[in-house]
Amino acid sequence: MKFDLKTQTVREVNQALHDLPKDKQAEVEINGISGDHNLAVGMDHPVKITLNGHAGYYCAGMNKEAEIIVNGNAGQGVAENMMSGKVHVKGNASQSAAATAHGGLLVVDGDAAARCGISMKGVNIVVKGSVGHMSAFMGQSGCLVVCGDAGEALGDSLYEAHLYVKGKVESLGADCIEKEMRAEHLEELSALLKEAGCDDNPEDFTRYGSGRQLYNFKVDNTSAY
Amino acid sequence: MTMEKPGLIESATFSRDVIHEIQRAADTGIYDIRGFGAKRKVPHFDDLLFLGASMSRYPLEGYREKCGTDVTLGTRFAKKPIKLDTVVTIAGMSFGALSANAKEALGRGANIAGTSTTTGDGGMTPEERQNSKTLVYQYLPSRYGMNPDDLRKADAIEVVLGQGAKPGGGGMLLGQKITDRVAQMRTLPKGIDQRSACRHPDWTGPDDLAIKIQELREITDWQVPIYIKVGATRTYYDVKLAVKAGADVIVVDGMQGGTAATQDVFIEHVGIPTMAAIPQAVRALQEMGMHRKVQLIVSGGIRSGADVAKCMALGADAVAIGTAALVALGCNHPKWDEEYQKIGSAAGFYDDYHEGKCPAGISTQDQELASRLDPVDAGRRLANYLNVLTLEAQTLARACGKSHLHNLEPEDLVALNVEAAAMAGVPLAGTNWIPGKEF
Numbered sequence: 001m002k003f004d005l006k007t008q009t010v011r012e013v014n015q016a017l018h019d020l021p022k023d024k025q026a027e028v029e030i031n032g033i034s035g036d037h038n039l040a041v042g043m044d045h046p047v048k049i050t051l052n053g054h055a056g057y058y059c060a061g062m063n064k065e066a067e068i069i070v071n072g073n074a075g076q077g078v079a080e081n082m083m084s085g086k087v088h089v090k091g092n093a094s095q096s097a098a099a100t101a102h103g104g105l106l107v108v109d110g111d112a113a114a115r116c117g118i119s120m121k122g123v124n125i126v127v128k129g130s131v132g133h134m135s136a137f138m139g140q141s142g143c144l145v146v147c148g149d150a151g152e153a154l155g156d157s158l159y160e161a162h163l164y165v166k167g168k169v170e171s172l173g174a175d176c177i178e179k180e181m182r183a184e185h186l187e188e189l190s191a192l193l194k195e196a197g198c199d200d201n202p203e204d205f206t207r208y209g210s211g212r213q214l215y216n217f218k219v220d221n222t223s224a225y
Numbered sequence: 226m227t228m229e230k231p232g233l234i235e236s237a238t239f240s241r242d243v244i245h246e247i248q249r250a251a252d253t254g255i256y257d258i259r260g261f262g263a264k265r266k267v268p269h270f271d272d273l274l275f276l277g278a279s280m281s282r283y284p285l286e287g288y289r290e291k292c293g294t295d296v297t298l299g300t301r302f303a304k305k306p307i308k309l310d311t312v313v314t315i316a317g318m319s320f321g322a323l324s325a326n327a328k329e330a331l332g333r334g335a336n337i338a339g340t341s342t343t344t345g346d347g348g349m350t351p352e353e354r355q356n357s358k359t360l361v362y363q364y365l366p367s368r369y370g371m372n373p374d375d376l377r378k379a380d381a382i383e384v385v386l387g388q389g390a391k392p393g394g395g396g397m398l399l400g401q402k403i404t405d406r407v408a409q410m411r412t413l414p415k416g417i418d419q420r421s422a423c424r425h426p427d428w429t430g431p432d433d434l435a436i437k438i439q440e441l442r443e444i445t446d447w448q449v450p451i452y453i454k455v456g457a458t459r460t461y462y463d464v465k466l467a468v469k470a471g472a473d474v475i476v477v478d479g480m481q482g483g484t485a486a487t488q489d490v491f492i493e494h495v496g497i498p499t500m501a502a503i504p505q506a507v508r509a510l511q512e513m514g515m516h517r518k519v520q521l522i523v524s525g526g527i528r529s530g531a532d533v534a535k536c537m538a539l540g541a542d543a544v545a546i547g548t549a550a551l552v553a554l555g556c557n558h559p560k561w562d563e564e565y566q567k568i569g570s571a572a573g574f575y576d577d578y579h580e581g582k583c584p585a586g587i588s589t590q591d592q593e594l595a596s597r598l599d600p601v602d603a604g605r606r607l608a609n610y611l612n613v614l615t616l617e618a619q620t621l622a623r624a625c626g627k628s629h630l631h632n633l634e635p636e637d638l639v640a641l642n643v644e645a646a647a648m649a650g651v652p653l654a655g656t657n658w659i660p661g662k663e664f
Contacts, residue, residue: 014443037436042373042444057433058440062373077427081371096427100368102412118426119368121412138422140412160414215417216400217255 006032010039020045035075040068043085057094060087063104079106082123095132098123101142107196114151117144120161126196136161137173145192147200155208163208164189166200177211257489258397260578260588262390262481262526262548267498269481270532272645273638274654277624285623292619293629296543298520299381299450299473302442306450306473307359307381309543310339311615312630313533316478316524316547317363317383317454319345321398321407322485322578323551324595325352326603327587330554332356333600334607338615343383343545346396346421348410349375356600361452364441366395367421369411373444381474382441383452384434386425386463389482389525392456392496396421397486402581404590431466438471452476457502457525458495464509468519476545477506479525483548485588486579499525500539501648504635507540516540517631530617537618538633539649546614553610554603555585 003013013030017040020026026047030039033053040049041058043066051059054072064083073091082101089097092110099115101123108116108125114132117125122141130148137153139161149167156173162185163176172178189202235241249257278284285292299306315335320328322345329352335342341359348370349362362379364371376382387393398407398419408415428437438451453467454476467475479499484492503523510516523536524545536544548556557565562572564584570577578588586598622630625637639654640646646653647660 011443011447015446018446038440038443041440042377044373057436058427061440062376062444064373076433080427081368081373083373099427100371102372115426119422121368137426157420159417215414217418 001026001028003028003030004032005030005034005036010036014038014041017043017045017047017049020047033072037075040066043068054091063087073110074108079104079123082106092129093127097127098125101125103142105192105195111148117142117161120144124192124195126192126198128196128198130167133170134173136163136176139163143188143192145189145196145205147198155210157214158208158210160210162188164202164205165208166205169206169208172208175211175214176208179207179209181205181207258399258486258579259489259492259576260483260485260487261492261576262483263492263496264576265493267480268500268642268644268648269498269526270500270535272641273500273535273649273651274641275534275538275621275625275637276639278626282626284626285628287620287623290623291628292623293631294615294619296520296631298522298543299452301450301473301519302447302471303381303450303473304446304448305380307341307361309341309359311611312537312541312543312618313338313527313611313614314340314361314522314543314545315342315550316482316545317343317345317361317385317388318547318551319347319396319398319485320350320353321345321347321402321411321590322588324583324586324589324598325350326595326598326600327551327554328353329356329600330598330603330607331550332358332360333604334550334553334611335359337604337608338611340611341380346398347407348372349378350410354378363454365421366423366425367411368426369413369421376441377445379445379449381450381452382445383454383476384438384441384472385454387423387456387458387478388454388484389456389478389480389496389499390484391487391491392458393423394487394491394495395423396484397579399486399579399581402579402590407590431470434466434470442471450474452522454478456480456482456495457497457499460497460502460505461509464506464521465513468510468513468515472519474520474522475506475510476522476524477502478545479523481526482524483551498648499523499527500535500645503536503539503541504648504650510540517542530614530619531621533614533618534621534630534633535638537622537630538635538637540635542631549610550607551587553607554587555598555606556583556587558585561585 028049035056037056041061044064048067056075058077060068070089074089076094079087080099082104084103088107093108093112095113098106100119102121108127111129112127116131116135120139126145133151140159143162146165150169152170153173155176342357343361361381400416450473452474453472455463457479480496520542522543523541559572561584583589586595638651
């Protein structure tokens, strides 16, 4: 099945995607994309969707089950609040990639901008390049893997998300600390790298997590709040 | 000035309450966190009066001549606007802040009265969906429990930018209320002090919001109305931007609006009174040619049918109640006074919703306390109260000669004092003087 955004509207394409049978596999190709917003949002189907071109905001937003490939860059909030499935951005991703996502896997072949994985709630994210500042801010659950560098204030106000960075971390945010890489973490990281198609060595990564010092209000933490 | 006995004079600046707060701050080193809304006295609907019909206008006959109370919300873009029998709706309150029984009671009461309820920061529970015929799903900065399946089950979506009790602040749910179920719904560790985000994670500013709203519409195939809720501050500008961003309905929550937990300093010192916000919102809508096309819901300190009718007269399409609905369920009821005393409060004063010790079983996650609230009985109490609000508002509308609550107009109102006249934009009683307006 093929769509062309030069002749069809985003509304028409999304409605056609939502009307696909929920129990059948299908392959869909969308062409003629020029930064259009809200492409393939709200999918609830085990389909494979290939987007040829640069996607605008919220591409693959709230995805469930679908595998969505972006042959280009993705704008703000790609795969935001994803529940399951897989989103693969072959180019770079703008800010707030996979924001608040509860599940599934986001792979970014290039770099991801600021706030990658903000408020993540169970999603796994693998960025083959670097991530911008405030990534994994208030991250609650899931894993953020960065094969390049991380910007300022990584993991600020972090809850229980697992962060793995291979390169340099500009600075850690409030209550984010370096942690010991134990066997179970190497196993978790290896699996994610493999699933994302990376051949990086898990041993080269450093693990970061919550210091759990801000979990309950304490008088002496005033400057951290 | 209060005198303990002749010669002992209480300071107006350093009252006993102020002295107590300084002592409390010195003892604990942390700001006071509490629930409820602003407790300070601010210009309010009590400062407005209706001009009933007499020689120049005809009143309608009570009980005989029809006075409509229904409202349709979301007529701008949604394929399925919401139709309610009364203009009084139930404001967003979360499972987590409230017990499951309290949420069920809100749904039951609203169903009987023919109105809507709203979820809160923490997602939609299956019980809540089941017990609410018309349910508005809040889309909040924290996105706790945010789920596209629930989004598709909602009758409307409310994008929350802020609330009247704390415009510019995020929610709080302290550790004692983060039980296993609440923790699981919010993907958080049990027992932590949870701080909700104050900004949305994936958009900044009204231009982004327009795209975000379009995303929500695409996901729900343009079926349901999208509300934008703001705390009342720069209401004129916020309403204009909300219309531009594509809202079907705008909710403006004044500073008297309640909360489950926030710093007292926030509740009492940020935001503007509800009465002051409505004329700003209406002016913004009128200037854009959108009054009555984008519906306006106002909330914050609405207690009686008189308050409802005054909101309508100032130009609102509907109102929302939160604190008053909880009181109708049984919050602060005198039958629990002994227990309120045990936890350092009293019936009529209780505001420590964040502690989770609510004797009435409403703002708690303690199963034993929660079981004290019978959702059927409490739902009936809420329905009774909603019916009284509607009947009272109708009574006033008929007295002004109006065949629908929406036909009330600012010309039906006068103000008792200069402040209210200036804020509401209606004349001081007995004069034709509206402060700030030229004739």
